[in-house]
Amino acid sequence: MIRQLITFQLGEQILGVDIMAIREIRAWSPATPLPNVPAFVRGVVNLRGVVLPVLDLRRRLGWGVTEPTPRHVIIVVSVGTQLHGLIVDAVNDIVALNPDEMQPLPDVGEAEPSFLEGLVTVDDRMITIVALDRLVDPAPPPAAMAA
Template sequence: MHRELITFEVADQLFGIDIMAIREIRAWSPTARLPRVPNYVAGVVNLRGTVLPVVDLAARLGWEPTEATPRHAIIVTQYAGQARGLIVDSVSDIVTIAADTLQPPPAMSQDGVVPFLEGLSAIEDRMVMVLNLQALNADAEELAHAA
């Protein structure tokens, strides 16, 4: 069985998300900040009349927050009935991987990126970290207030 992923970069690292979880890819637009939300929530944007919470993926993964510019993109994901935007540096490609080539993430650490990974896959000469949307959306109640 094969899986299709959208690949993108955050902090010079290559990530992927299952294409079936992607609603759309938007050009960067400034977010409206909200009070009392986690530091990785960049704010909200208007998505055709719907309030869309936007997460700074770099900050969510424990890295330095993104200084967003018009060159950044927002990937709109749909998981468990909730839409959420993810700020990424750039969108790369659509790739197909064999499901059996997805390796489990290393159990070296439960900090940073590892808890948010579904697995790793080698594509050409680069390693793609496949994100686990369930883990990324574990704070759904906190962000429900933003929407």
């Protein structure tokens, strides 16, 4: 069965999420900060009466902190029964892949790949597939707990 991903940019990296999880893509709007939340939670925004947390995806993945500009976008995704916003640099396109085209993440020692589902190459572009369910879980990744 063919799987479709929405791809997007975080710096030079191309990432993808399953298209079925996407609820909408909206222009950047500042999030209202909340106290005592994980550092990767930028705050909350009101989406037509629904308050949703906005995650700094770059920070969650350990790639630095996003300094949003009007060019950034928020991808609204559904994870379980809750909506979340992900700050990304830009949305690229939709790609279709066969599940057997996805490669597992290589074992690179100390790196923690738990927020990632796998890798796929499409038209000479390496796309990292984000595991949304693990991304929004506030618990530390399994390797961090073992340390």
